[in-house]
Amino acid sequence: MMRRPARTTLLAAGLAAACVVPVAAQEAGGTWQPKLEIPWNRYYRHAELNAWMERMRDTWPGFVELREIGRSYEGRPMVLMALTNQATGAADDKVAMWVDGNVHGNEVQGGEAALYLAWWLLEHYETNERARKLLDERAFYILPSQNPDGRDHWFDAPNTASSSRSGKRPYDNDRDGLVDEDGYDDLDGDGEIGMMRKRVPLGEGTHYQDPDDPRILLPVRGTDKQGDWLLLGSEGIDNDGDGRINEDGPGGYDMNRNWPSDWQPPHIQYGAGDYPLCFPETRAIADFLLAHPNVAAAQSFHNSGGMILRGPGQESIGPYPAADVAAYDELGEEGELMLPFYRYMILWQDLYPVHGGFVNWVYEGLGVFSFSNELWASPQYFGGTRERTGENWYATNRRNQLDWNDSVMLGDVWIDWHEVEHPLYGTIEIGGFKRQHGRVAPSFMIEEMLHRNAMFCARHAEEMPRVEIVSATAEDLGGGLRRVVAVLENKAVLPSRSAWAARNHIGRPDLVVLEGDGVQVLAGGRLADRFRPQRFAMADSEPHRLLLEEGVPGRGRVRCQWIVRGGGTLRVRYQAEKADDRSAEVTAADQVGG
């Protein structure tokens, strides 16, 4: 972080001030009064998310800066929150974590999770020492929705739990020269997109009614049952008369396949877009991240399935370097502890292979550790216990979900089958789960989902690189020569440069500079063996200015050594993109080897 050298002192001043603030036990017995009460039992439209961020800015002056980083295809402002205690330094001058959600329009709860992180830290700034440290010493860049158009469309138009994944730029999915001309149709006008089924007696169908629950249709294949029902897909008609139903709805691409690393065109990767970052939303985010090398960690929120995902997205990328995997594993495994029913997984290996995913680009393109959490896991409905079990996974799963609807929700999330006239199929029935069931948490369980995921971010942020100069000493070698050794220590899990960044020369190497008037630096380099100080890796040029391509490892140390001539005072300065700048005066060594 080289932009403002004065920051080190600012930060120190801020820390000193913070230490004298009394920590009041405001939450005594859970009776606390939030400064800004946000109902965490519902989801918010994009404008409402932005309005909550404005309320936070007004409630906590000096902590929240809102920046419009771009506009969505339909013109919604993409408002990013730069969150930090501005009194201890501007966000862009601190090591920062990126947090976003909702790149898939229907995966709405990531927006609230990102918002909740900011809210909880702000509410607890004065009472929780770790929240205070995060806001004093770190920054967060929070973009609740990567896809505001898809988000609002999911709420405001008839949809399923899985539709409105795309943005809203028109796209010709069926290649008939028309765009978005055959989407879902809300045939019964209830604001939901259900499933269509038709009774075809005498065994002409493909499904039969579950004898335990006639709301459920089960496939006859592999059974001796008579099929009297056809399942006809989601609610809709053949709007363009091409013989297919719902094959070209709004948008029709996947912004989470549009990122530069390992991008492949649409005929190889569905939804990839014409070229990397061709959408206004992805371009704005990429330009922001490229302009902010202080971002040292990233989190993206999706739904669902209960996963803590990391790259690579394809086996062909090869495994990530071992040192990075170790850091990932430590955070991912803690995440499994924090997030019951979530599993820490590798994308291509444990979920599915993707080209051009966001968290893949953040790590492979920018060298920044990044996770993608899939929020909400179906075992959470019944806490993983007391569920029906059976050989037929599909049947038991449907029965469990209907149990949930019938008992816990008093029937609130299921649309009973009812007759509708369809222009092609004649009399059919429409029914099924409403879109708020299955992938987003039910209202009364939202806050728990948000808190656990937000705290996973907070833990990740706490483990962003924290490098200190633990010692800087000079040993007199006689003849006017001195040997100077500086020891840098990183107490956090994450290295100041990922091994991937080092391997691919991403960003700027860390710099360790020895400064002193009237001092000639004869040699300098990293010292691997403290007992054999002659065997150090002497830099080819500019020995006073060492480039640390590998940075300072997580929970590790780096020793730098110089041979100097001349007696003036010396200072060691450490500068990194993803760790705070440090500076220390060199003192006389009292023992050999530093």
Place this chain on the structure above:
Amino acid sequence: MVSLHRLPAGILFAFCTFLPLPAQQKSTNTLPPGGYLSADDILAHCGELAGKDGVTVRELARSAEDRPLLLLGFGERGGVGRQAVLVVADPDGTRPVASQVAWGLAQELAAGSSPLLEAATVYLVPVANPDASAHLLADGFAWRGAPVDEDHDARSDEDPPDDLDGDGLVLKMRIPDPAGDWLADPNDDRAMRRADPAHGDRPTSRLLDEGLDEDGDRAFNEDGPGGVRLEANWPHRWREHEPAAGPYPLSEPLNRALADFVLERPNIAVVLVFGAEDGLARPAEGVAEPGPDSTEPPKEDADLIRLLAERLYPEAKDGEQGPPRTKPRSAPHGSGGFADWARFQAGRLVLESALWSPPAGEGDEPTEADLLAWNDAAYGGAGFVSWRPFDHPQLGPVEIGGWKPLVRDNPPVERIPALTETWAGFLASLADDFARLEWSGIEVHDLGEGVCEARATLVNTGLLPTVTEMGRRTGRLPRIRIELQLPEGGVLLGGRDRLFAERLAGLGGHQEFRWLYRLPLGSGPARIHAESLTAGSVDAALEVE
């Protein structure tokens, strides 16, 4: 001009010697081959075509140095299926000949007499990389975009090549070094060749670009001005983390504007690229299954490219001696450029030409000896600066010399009119080639009481396909829409009243369709209609025989 960058402050250098002052910016035409128009002149001339009948001038974007990316349109008019040819000149900014020829073509096309304009629209980008082109002609050095830290030392552009001897050129340094890789040809001291231990060669020299080690890292000229190379910034085979490739594909506004222009126009059937690579002198064979990183088109497209290349290199066709089929020196780089993108991702028929090469002796490509002989004949040796001693402040005694920057890849200016004629003729020859749809083999059987069974075959009688095989594979180009139009009261009994054909190859590619329908009493016949954005539309009546 390659300037001597200010030395970074606070660094002790092992030298402190006389450094020559930077040479003055030169006019555009003193470097051999000489007489070329500058990029700025061409852009100005093209701008003056605006308002001329049948000519449109678009500014797609502006470069870092505020030059326009101009796109000229000739014979541009609407109508379904009016196809277009896009000519893009010098996307790498390293072949000024490309823009000279493109400007010549622009003048011909503006005159409006080309038969091609009857059949198709021509779009022409005369200077695709205006900043690089302008710099190359002015000082022999192709400038490349925004500063980049090529050597990853936390400084950008601090160690450029330098004109040490003040002759206005950056040439090569020949450094005596028994641990080097090179030795001089015993027959011609000018020619250097790589020492090959298998031939008993004993290396005598190192070769470096002319310059200093400004940043004291023992590497010379490794972090020169700018860094993002437009031709390394396209999505096909983009090399992530290479400084020249840019932060992401199409990060450069000129490239993105050109990509958007092409993607918005599926009717651009043929893309002609005049640049640093050549695919026509010795066309590729093509491959059965082009993978994600393919460098060769599918076989069907390669066959077509070869057919078209015969028009430029006719000797292989009729056995007569044609123009030499020397493959020009290409400047391959790991990533795919505009042409590869247009071929593999935009799915168009792409023809790449480097336009010109000095003649080769015996091989396919000219050797160093061929080039020197040609230089002696054509320029009296002026294209090569013979090695001359120079006292290098860091390396001691060296020699400076070598090829002047443009001379091996750009012909003497007198050759430009003939080259322009060749390509104008080639463009004109495309007029009859575009995909053309016809209905053929129409059979209608009256099955009684108005019921008819009809068959019809849709044929592409042009040479070009309705969409290339690669374009079909991308799935992003429009298909041919076929409609059965029944008179009022008619009923479709079998088949589909609207369907799509994926691709019809040229020279008789076809697909048969079949319908069963009932006509109302006394009505006229049913009609069929086929329509393609790349091949126009055609109707026919399904008359009972």
